[in-house]
Structure formats: C-alpha cells, structure tokens
Amino acid sequence: MRFLFVKTLHRHFLxxxxxxxxxxxxxxxxxxxSREEVARLIDSARNLYQRTLLMxxxxxxxxxxxxxxxKVSDIDSQRxxxxxYQGKGGRDREVPLSWRRCY
Numbered sequence: 001m002r003f004l005f006v007k008t009l010h011r012h013f014l015x016x017x018x019x020x021x022x023x024x025x026x027x028x029x030x031x032x033x034s035r036e037e038v039a040r041l042i043d044s045a046r047n048l049y050q051r052t053l054l055m056x057x058x059x060x061x062x063x064x065x066x067x068x069x070x071k072v073s074d075i076d077s078q079r080x081x082x083x084x085y086q087g088k089g090g091r092d093r094e095v096p097l098s099w100r101r102c103y
Contacts, residue, residue, distance in 0.1 A: 056082075060095045063088060 005013040033041075038058060045051035057067050066084050074083045080097040087093055 059098050062095060 002013045005011045042051060042054050042058070045054055053067060056062065056070075057064070060082060062070075062082075062084065066087050069086070070082070070084070074085070075097075076083065077097075080099070082095045082097060084093050084095060
C-alpha cells in the first residue's frame, strides 16, 4: 500500500488511517548438535588458540563478535564469570564459566 501511494501515485501515505496487518513469521527451532559432533568440532582445531576459542564460545553461548572483543581482563576466575562489554544492542552482560569440560 505504501509503495502504491508514494512511488506510483506520488501521494502522501497516511498510515494512521489504514490498518495493515503483516503476515506472521514462522518461528524455526534451533539446530541442536550432538555431543559427538561438538567433540569433533573442538578436536578439529589446528592449535591451542583455536581450540580455546571454540570451547569458550560453545560453553558460554557467546556471540562471535563478543568473543573477538574478549580480553583476558574480562575473565573473573574468582567468581567464574566472563564480563561482556558492548555486546548485542550495546548492552553489557555477564556469562558464567563452567567448571566441567564442555563435551
């Protein structure tokens, strides 16, 4: 409707007079990998640095950008917490660390 008014008819579109319903978006279930697949993924790391990144990301559920900006000073080993600064939406949050291995 908006495209018709603005682009085709070259008229001002007043959205408050017209109630447009949008189709519902389907929610998809996340893909869950098995323990064996996680173990194969972590074991495929070429060096200790890559292995550490994979294990940290899997065990904490961090986003890729959050993991890339992580510093050693952000890890609180006394409280077993990782501080994430300026994560998604510019929000700060804390993620718990686990004592056990992630696979």
